[in-house]
Amino acid sequence: MRIARLAPAALLPAVLVLTGCGGGGQPAEDKADGGGAFPVTVTDARGDVTLDARPERIVSLSPTSTEMLFAIGAGDQVAAADEYSNYPEEAPTTELSGFTPNVEAIAEEDPDLVILARDAEASADQLEKIDVPVLVLDAAQTFDDTYAQMRLLGEATGNAEEADAAAGEVEADMEEIVAETEEKLGDESPTVYHEVDEGMYSATSDTFIGQVYSELGLTNIADRAEGAAESGGYPQLSPEFVVEEDPDLIFVAYPGGDAVSELEKRDAFDTVTAVKEGNVVQFDEDIASRWGPRIVDLVQSVSDAALAAQGS
Amino acid sequence: MKSRNAAAWAWFAGAAAFLVAAALLGVAAGYASITPGQIAGTLVAKAVPGMEPPLNDRQLAVLVELRLPRVVLGAMVGALLSVAGAAYQGVFRNPLADPYLLGAAGGAGLGATLVMAFGAAWFDGPRAMVPVAAFTGALLGVAAAYLLGRSAGRNGTASLVLAGVAVSSFLSAVQTLVQQMRIDELQRIYAWLLGGLAKGGWEDVAMVAPYAILGTAVMLVCGRLLDLLALGDEKAVSLGLNTTAVRLVVIGAASLATASAVAVAGLIGFVGIVVPHVVRRLVGTGYRLILPMSLLCGAGFLVLVDVLARTVIAPAELPLGVVTAFLGAPFFIVILRTTRHRAT
Numbered sequence: 001m002r003i004a005r006l007a008p009a010a011l012l013p014a015v016l017v018l019t020g021c022g023g024g025g026q027p028a029e030d031k032a033d034g035g036g037a038f039p040v041t042v043t044d045a046r047g048d049v050t051l052d053a054r055p056e057r058i059v060s061l062s063p064t065s066t067e068m069l070f071a072i073g074a075g076d077q078v079a080a081a082d083e084y085s086n087y088p089e090e091a092p093t094t095e096l097s098g099f100t101p102n103v104e105a106i107a108e109e110d111p112d113l114v115i116l117a118r119d120a121e122a123s124a125d126q127l128e129k130i131d132v133p134v135l136v137l138d139a140a141q142t143f144d145d146t147y148a149q150m151r152l153l154g155e156a157t158g159n160a161e162e163a164d165a166a167a168g169e170v171e172a173d174m175e176e177i178v179a180e181t182e183e184k185l186g187d188e189s190p191t192v193y194h195e196v197d198e199g200m201y202s203a204t205s206d207t208f209i210g211q212v213y214s215e216l217g218l219t220n221i222a223d224r225a226e227g228a229a230e231s232g233g234y235p236q237l238s239p240e241f242v243v244e245e246d247p248d249l250i251f252v253a254y255p256g257g258d259a260v261s262e263l264e265k266r267d268a269f270d271t272v273t274a275v276k277e278g279n280v281v282q283f284d285e286d287i288a289s290r291w292g293p294r295i296v297d298l299v300q301s302v303s304d305a306a307l308a309a310q311g312s
Numbered sequence: 313m314k315s316r317n318a319a320a321w322a323w324f325a326g327a328a329a330f331l332v333a334a335a336l337l338g339v340a341a342g343y344a345s346i347t348p349g350q351i352a353g354t355l356v357a358k359a360v361p362g363m364e365p366p367l368n369d370r371q372l373a374v375l376v377e378l379r380l381p382r383v384v385l386g387a388m389v390g391a392l393l394s395v396a397g398a399a400y401q402g403v404f405r406n407p408l409a410d411p412y413l414l415g416a417a418g419g420a421g422l423g424a425t426l427v428m429a430f431g432a433a434w435f436d437g438p439r440a441m442v443p444v445a446a447f448t449g450a451l452l453g454v455a456a457a458y459l460l461g462r463s464a465g466r467n468g469t470a471s472l473v474l475a476g477v478a479v480s481s482f483l484s485a486v487q488t489l490v491q492q493m494r495i496d497e498l499q500r501i502y503a504w505l506l507g508g509l510a511k512g513g514w515e516d517v518a519m520v521a522p523y524a525i526l527g528t529a530v531m532l533v534c535g536r537l538l539d540l541l542a543l544g545d546e547k548a549v550s551l552g553l554n555t556t557a558v559r560l561v562v563i564g565a566a567s568l569a570t571a572s573a574v575a576v577a578g579l580i581g582f583v584g585i586v587v588p589h590v591v592r593r594l595v596g597t598g599y600r601l602i603l604p605m606s607l608l609c610g611a612g613f614l615v616l617v618d619v620l621a622r623t624v625i626a627p628a629e630l631p632l633g634v635v636t637a638f639l640g641a642p643f644f645i646v647i648l649r650t651t652r653h654r655a656t
Contacts (some may be wrong), residue, residue: 097628100503103510105627107374122511129513130373230426 019306031134032097042156044137045118045306047244054158055133056115059106061098062117065137065153066091067292071170072154072163080109087286089295103127113156125216140208141214142293143230148170150293166293173296181216190309191276192218193237195263197254200237207233208291211252212299218306243268248309252282252304277310318472323595327608331387334612334619338383341619343626351375352654371534372378377513383578385520385579386618387611390525390583392573395603396566397584399531400593402538402599403562406472407519407647410585411450411570413476417581418483419453420574420613421505425487429494443523446571453479454567493549504578506631509618523572530565531603534558538599575635580639587613589647646654 002174022066041050057079060066069078079093082098096105101123106114107130109257115135124134135156140146148166154163179238191211194203202222205214213220219239222228224245228235250272252259260282264275274280287298340348350366357365358497367375393411400416406431411417421486423445427434431441459651461475488504537558540548545555573580588602614632617639621630 015459095627100628102343102627102629103378104374107370107378108344110370126378126511128511129377130370 008138030108038158039209040155040158042135044152045138046121049133049135049156050055050158051133052112053112055111055156057110057112058157059096059111059114060085061096061106061107062113062137062285063087064099064140064290064292065115065117065149065292067290067294068150069157070158070165071293072150073159074153074157074163077157079111088225103130106133115153142201142208143171143174146291146293146295149291152174155264170296170298173227174299177296177299178215181306184307185217185310188310189217190306191221192249192251192306193221193242193245193247194251195203195253196234198259198262200239200242201234202237204231204233204235209298212295212302214301216299216306218302221247224297239266239268243272247274248277248279249305251288251305252267252280255284255285261287268311274309277309279305281305320601321324321602323605324608326607327612331608331612331615333385333616334615334651336388338615339375341623342379343622344371344379346371346375346379354549356571360404375589380519380619381514382509382512382618383615384517386445386509386615388517388520389509389526389573389577389580390587390614390617391607391611392528392569393580393583394587394591394606394613395528395531396569396573398599398606399534399538399562399566399569400454400584401588402602403559404472405542405639408473408585409476410582411573412579412584413567414472415453415457415476415479415483415577416450416567416570417574418455418480418487418504419449419451419456420571421449421482422453422487422490423447424575425490425501425505425605428504429490442520443520443572443575445574447523447568449483450567450571451564451572453483454563458563476545479578485536488594503631504539506578508621508629508632509577510629512576520572520576523568527565527567527569527572528607531562531569532607534562534565534598535598535603538603539561542597542599578631578633582644583608583610583614583617585647586636586640586643589643633646 008244016063027194031109038054039050039052039177040049043049046265054077056071056077058074060069060078060081061082063082066078066081067087070076070088075088075090080091080094080096082096083093084098085091085093094109096109097101098120101120103126106127106286107121111132113133113135115137116124118138123282124136127134137149137152138145140149147170149158150167151163152246152308154160154167159297188200194209194213195201195205201208202235203220204221204222204225204239205211210222221242222235225237227242250263252263256262260280262282263269269275281301283298287301332341337350340346346367350371354372355623357363359520365625389478394639397410400414402415403405403409414617426488427441431445434441444619446649457472457476457479491501537553540551540553541555541558545549548555551554561590570584572602588606589603591602591609595605617632617635621635624630
């Protein structure tokens with residue numbers, strides 16, 4: 001009984017290689033007036049955090065934060081990033097885990113700011129015990145959350161102006177794509193099925209990804225599913241439901257070279273419009289699961305697919 | 313008599329040396345590269361003005377705020393589980409009794425899970441309620457296993473252990489149910505259940521210390537009574553022992569010890585059965601010696617297990633319960649094989 005309960009632990013990523021310290025550069029004093037005076041107080045997911053000086057050795061333990069930091073001009077302040085921070089290319093990816101952070105391993109990077117995702121919140125207390133300031137960021141629920149987090153990181157890292165400009169640019173790009181898509185779609189509202197995994201979990205308009213569809217004027221079939229409201233935004237749909245709803249577009253949000261063809265081969269799926277017309281699109285999993293500056297790419301790809309399906 | 317005392321003191325000295333060695337290793341081992349030499353140098357530098365300490369402030373904080381409390385907590389948890397295991401074995405006169413098999417740990421786990429899942433709605437400070445809920449759960453778990461085992465008729469090893477297994481499975485099923493009902497808390501509860509010391513700090517040490525000291529003290533004082541109990545109930549009663557009272561007191565103390573260990577470190581199996589057995593092999597059958605020896609050896613043992621847990625797949629960590637299960641399960645089978653013709 002006990003063994004069975006412990007079995008999932010065997011799935012822990014077997015991270016075996018110790019990395020050397022990611023050596024960062026010397027503090028860039030001349031950049032210090034790039035926006036904001038220190039000390040500065042910002043409000044993260046847990047409350048107020050005060051930073052006495054401009055952080056020069058940031059450890060980012062969430063891929064989204066890493067992308068944001070580089071987008072707002074704080075890239076050269078990032079000393080280390082977690083194992084999944086694979087964008088942009090120059091991000092200092094290490095073996096550090098963002099899900100189960102090892103506080104001693106983080107301390108070895110000698111950070112003056114650590115950015116954690118909400119799931120890793122428990123490590124924040126321990127980092128604060130050894131006097132490392134910590135920012136805990138929630139997963140964004142809306143586009144506005146994305147802009148707000150970029151600006152928050154800007155203030156916390158002394159790049160307020162650049163962050164404000166970057167956030168404004170993302171917002172403007174988004175609005176432009178949305179306006180253009182709405183105009184071209186006209187009165188039409190193609191139906192869309194978003195598939196989170198092979199188990200046919202989907203995402204309603206209450207989720208971040210669902211908001212992309214609703215903003216673009218698409219109709220999300222997951223919203224109509226039974227029990228969608230109680231599922232926390234991620235209801236499991238049945239094959240019958242999807243076939244009956246007959247979506248015009250299907251987005252596959254998980255990796256796998258043959259994920260699309262596997263989906264198309266499912267029983268009765270050959271009757272679905274999206275499959276018949278070849279409108280099953282596989283997302284770049286990283287772009288689809290992060291709420292950083294690359295949401296523009298995400299919205300653009302959804303818009304392209306929607307317009308292609310409509311034939312305009 | 314004198315030579316027996318001398319032998320006892322020799323065993324204590326050996327066990328204490330083992331604990332000290334384990335603690336030193338526990339303090340030295342870890343991801344951050346801090347050597348014993350640097351620690352010693354820093355201590356010296358604190359005393360000598362003008363001398364530059366080998367460790368910087370950050371490293372010192374890692375040592376004092378993260379690693380030391382972890383070693384202390386590990387020693388406490390190991391000591392508590394081992395001494396509780398030894399005490400249960402004495403009370404039930406059963407070499408297979410341990411906090412896990414008897415349902416004490418399962419009950420403590422369920423109590424703690426309930427508080428973590430729903431506590432915020434019931435109490436002002438749910439965290440402080442965890443040990444209390446764990447203790448209540450532990451007592452209920454043991455009581456259920458014991459009564460169920462007795463109602464099965466025979467008072468042997470098999471019925472008690474089987475009853476304990478049944479109670480433990482039932483408790484873990486209820487735990488799963490609670491987790492499913494509170495899916496938001498699932499990740500937190502799950503991580504805690506696997507057992508670990510990673511999030512422990514000095515405040516955890518302080519929180520558990522009173523319960524741990526009380527439970528351990530009662531058990532150690534009762535060592536002589538357990539020796540009388542070992543003679544068999546009839547003899548013990550004829551010597552003027554109130555066997556029921558002794559049993560209740562020792563079970564209460566052992567359950568309190570188990571509950572406080574579970575409250576800070578989650579479910580860490582097998583320690584309570586492995587350590588007392590090794591000790592018994594070494595020092596013989598007297599509980600006056602077995603109990604304190606289990607305490608010292610268990611403390612050292614769990615500190616070593618924790619060193620393994622945090623170094624094997626560093627910078628990630630193995631849950632402690634996984635390591636003890638790897639070490640303990642084969643050992644358990646050996647015990648089962650060697651004791652079956654004696655105990656049943």
